[in-house]
Amino acid sequence: MNIVVNNKWIGQRTIRPDGVDKVTGRAAFAADTAMPGMIWGKVLRSPHPHARIRGIDISKAERLPGVKAVVTSRDVVDFPLDKSVMLGIQDMRWMCRNVMARDKALFPGHPVAAVAATTEAIAARACELIEVDYEVQPFSIEIDDAIKPDAPILHELNKFEGKPSNIVGQLEHKKGDIEAGFKQADVIIERTFTTRPVHQGYIEPHACLISVTADGKTTIWSSSQGQFMVRAMTSMLTGIPQSDIRAIPAEIGGGFGGKTIVYLEPLATLLAKKSGRPVKMVMTREEVMRATGPTSGSKSTVKIGAKKDGTIVAAQGTFYLQAGAFPGSPIRGAAGCSFAPYDIANVLSVGYDVCSNRSKVAAYRAPGAPIGAYAVECVLDEVAESLNMDPLDFRLKNAAKQGTKAAHGPVFPRIGYIETLEAAKNSPHYSTPTGKLQGRGVASGFWFNAGGESSAQVNITEDGNVVVTTGHPDIGGSRAGIANVCAELLGIDYRRVSVIIGDTQTVGFSNLTGGSRVLFASSMVVTQATEKVINTLRERAAKVWEIDPEAVKWENGAAHPASPNAGQFEPLTLEDLAEKAPQQGGPIGAGVQLNTQGADGGFGTHICDVEVDIELGIARVIKYTAVQDVGRAVHPGYVEGQLQGGVAQGIGWALNEEYIYRSDGKVDNPGFLDYRMPVCSDLPMLDTILVEVPNPKHPQGVKGVGEVPLVPVMAAVANAIYRATGKRFYALPMSPPKVLEGLQEPVQQAAE
Amino acid sequence: MAKLHVSTTVNGEPLEFLCEPYETMLDTLRNQLALTGSKEGCASGDCGACSITLDDRLVCSCLMLAAEAEGHEIRTIEGMARGGRLHPLQEKFLEQAALQCGICTSGMLVASEALLAKNPEPSEEEVRFWLAGNLCRCTGYDKIVRAVLETAAEIREAAQ
Incomplete structure (x- = not known):
């Protein structure tokens, strides 16, 4: 189409458009x-894990001087239990009850009322004056307790096998004949694993500021992984039409999936409407830990059978995931992703979604996939060991490739999994010797990746520069990638491209920042919009030169005659054409809105070295390499950053992080001191190897990269601890007390 | 109780404010002085997103009472760039992609500057332990540590 690119900016470590704001504290x-x-605004939360709400008396709170509004579930739009109303993957029946308990409070921290007052202190005092009449019910938190026949039921309406149950969902992926498969096996290993709930751990607590005018016009400033999600959910839960709600995306201080639903926005909107004043709400860290996220705790059983030559003949997985108060565990990720890296003839993978009295699960980086991969990749390590095979060779022998039919459905196109295994095997890391009480583990992982709806507008300014508006909150540097793509196509310096995130009323609908979809989808729409702009520029130049637009090519920021036959003309630059625009047909710009397709799955392979202090039980990661097929690294710095960040989260999940519950059902460690995420001194440098097998369905070859890096980590760490100590651990986290306890059993040092 | 009157210096400029006796320095900076570069991630001194310096000593402003600023000198992230010129640490963080979401960045930069003021030639281990009070959930710290080490080396080189 007569656009010549010189690959000047794709793959460059450019300075991000929002960078200076973020290093100066202005963002x-x-x-x-x-x-x-x-x-x-402040929220009153249930102290009980499970209680019927018989009544709420707000009169004393309303009389407190300084209080401007009080809201309860009566003010929130009800979605009756008998009819599912879906918004994306969220069911509004559950969402309306999660933002404000209706008949029952289902976890400690569940909102029951909200107050707006002139100061935070008065709002907090008013919350104490609200009288809630609770009828306390028995509760269960752990999966095993919640699926017992006599377990207290959270949602009576839900039936499993004909009876009220806390098992609220089931998913099965099947391929081949699992029993026949296991009959062919020379080695079969079956193990059961547990993982604890872990929080996404974003450093920025949820917050919003909302203004509702007398005519109902609503403006929301909040940080989320999707301003359109905020608008839609707030609209549905308050009854204000979407056209009256302008949701402005603030800079977001981390999400990792945890900001893909609303908590505060509908409440602040109702309070603002009732009080006639703008309302600001900010969660405390304790509220974040008690009432948002975390991901599921889990219990998984995985059985894998292989022949002596290393061929896996059958694989079976059963994954129970804890949804918390409302249905919605990521069983699709656990059951669907865990066997996907392998070409296995017979697979049966089943997931169960289990409700219990803890906060509603929220998405966390590759939701479900790390839980499944932890179990599968640890069993694979044992199978490889029993066959006396190198764990990477064992994976290479069974690796999925182009044409492999995955148990969850698709036949893989050209994928880069084998390349990640080969790169790991050939890495200097893999051949470095390990020392005493050190061990090396490997593991792989898969994530579906996602496309979906995205919109972009590309406008040429009157002085011949560029403004790109997209609809996705930028959490990890996606604006830098977009600037690279647009500058590349236009053939101009990337610093001439300004990239901004539009609000809901200024840019077309764009789905969530999540699922590893943002750069894939937004660079696709930005590419198409930029190409439209370039076509306009070629037409304008053709008009000046009085030749056919097809005889004009765009290169290095200017229109040129496509060939000597087209005539001899001096190039017309972007600035020249912008200056002439008023006389030649008006403003230059183009918008594109797409439901993007072609987001192929992503694969990664990780190598982890640990050293274990057997006296203190401390396992320390001393060297780490993450290898991943990233399609095309449009901005390598931020791609590496995705890998490094995912690895750090996985190391936390593997070694330290867990929700600890007291006997009364409350979380006992709702702060960063006791919920211990990795700090700088816990980690080594995190090496990355970017394998680039371009995605043929994407103009730049982009594949999603954000989720995969968390998937293999826990298994890689567990397998490394085994090599260091001779002890296999089947429960996360492998924290010092648990490692120490495990090592009390006779320690058998693995061969060095 | 009546509000307290405080005279202090913030980022080199003398200023006065009134605060509640129980008000934290962080709340005063953010809510009264419009210096929102310091962030509240935990309010318990565990995340370091609110890091400032008090007479060149690194502190969590969420653990300091505003009244304690009386007669002292406060520096925040907003005072790090001088006359529109970024500090070398700020430049290096941008070059090295040492931030993703950016919520911890203010605190990381303030803490890193305080480290280099005390120790112009830190080892990787010293950087890691100094920054152990600043949580980052996005980067895995790799690029942050590299950025600090490289800045330190460049500042030393320039001084020679």
């Missing part, structure tokens, strides 16, 4: 905005 995150007349 406005959700809690950084204020408005004249603003008041403060």
Whole structure:
């Protein structure tokens, strides 16, 4: 189409468009905005894990001087239990009850009322004056307790095998004949694993500032993984039409899936509407830990059979995931992703979604996949060991490739899994010797990746520069990738491209920042919009030169005659054409809105070295290499960053992080001191190897990269601890007390 | 109880404010002085997103009372770039992609500057232990540690 690219910016480590704001403290995150007349909102939360709400008396709170509004579930739009209303993957029946308990409080921290007052202190005092009449019920938190026949039922309406149950969903992937498969096996290993709930751990607590005018026009400043999700959910839960809600995406201080649903926005909107004042709400860290996220705790059983030559003949997995108060565990990720890296003839993978009295699960980086991969990749390590095979060779022998039919459905196109295994095997890391009480583990992982709806507008400014507007909150540097793509196509310096995130009323619908979809989808729409702009520029030049637009090519930021036959003309630059625009047909710009397709899955292979202090039980990661097929690294710095960040989260999940519950059902460690995420001194440098097998269905070859890096980590760490100590651990986290306890049993040092 | 009157210096400029006796320095910076670069991630001194310096000593402003600023000198992230010129640490963080979401960045930079003021030639281990009070959930710290080490080396080189 007569656009010549010189590959000048794709793959460059450019400076991100929002960078200076973020290193100078100017970037406005959700809690950084204020408005004249603003008041403060606070939430009253249930202290009980399970209680019927017989009544709420707000009269004393309303009389407290300074209180401007009180809301309860009566003010929130009800979605009756007998009819499912879906918004994306969220069911509004559960969402309306999660933002504000209706008949029952289902976890400690469940909102039961909200107050807005002139100061935070008055709002907090008013919450104490609200009288809630609770009828306390028995509760269960752990999966085993929640699926017992006599377990207290959270949602009576739900039936499993004909009876009320906390098993609220089931998913099965089947391929071949599992029993016949196991009959062919020379080696069969079956193990059961457990993982604890872990929080996404974003450093920025949820926050919003909301103004509702007398005519119902609503403006929301909040940090989320999707301003359109915020608008839609707030609209559905408050009854205000979407056209009246302008959701402005603040800079977001981390999400990792945990900001793909609303918590505060509908409440602040109702409080703002009732009080007539702008309302700001900011969660405390304790509220974040008690009432948002975390991911599921789990119990998985995995059985794998292989022949002596290393061929896996059958694989079976059963994954129970804890949904928390409302249905919605990521069983699709656990059951669907865990066997996907392998070409196995017979597979049966089943997931169960289990409700229990803890906060509603929220997405966390490759939701479900790390839980499944932890179990599968640990069993694979044992099978390889029993066959006396190198764990990477064993994976290479069974690796999925182009044409492999995955148990979850698709036949893989050209994928780069084998390349990640080969790169891991050939890496200097893999051949470095390990020392005493050190061990090396490997593991692989898969994530579906995602496409979906995205919109972009590319406008040429009057002085011949460029403004790109997209609809996805940028959490990890996606604006830098977009600037690279647009500058590449236009053939101009990337610093001439300004990239901004539009609000819901200024840019077309764009789905969530999540699922590893943003750069895949947004660079696709930005590419198409930029190509439209370039076609306009070629037409304008053709008009000046009085030749056919097809005889004009675009290269290095200017229109040129496509060939000597087209005539001899001086190039017309972007600035020249922008200057002439008013006389030649008007403003230059184009918008594109697409339901993007072609997001192929992503694969990674990780190598982890640990050293174990057998006196203290401390396992320390001393060297780590993450290899991943990233399609095309549009901005390698931020691609590496995705890998490194995912690995750090996985190391936390493997070694330290867990929700600890007290006997009364409350979380006992709702802060960063006791919920211990990796700090700088816990980690080594995290090496990355970017394998680039371009995605043929994407203009730049992009594949999603954000989720995969978390998937293999826990298994890689567990397998490394085994090599270091001779002890296999089947439960996460492998924290010092648990490692120490495990090592009390006779320690058998693995061969060095 | 009546509000307290405080005279202090913030980022080199003398200023006065009134605060509640129980008000934290972080709340005063953010809510009264419009210096929202310091962030609240935990309010318990565990995340370091609110890091500032008090007379060149690195502190969590969420653990300091605003009244304690009386007669002292406060520096925040907003005072790090001088006259529109970024500090070498700020430049290096941008070059090295040492931030993703950016919520911890203010605190990381303030803490890193305080480290280099004390120790112009830190080892990787010293950087890691100094920054152990600043949580980052996005980067795995790799690029942050590299950025600090490289900046330190460049500052030393330039001084020679």
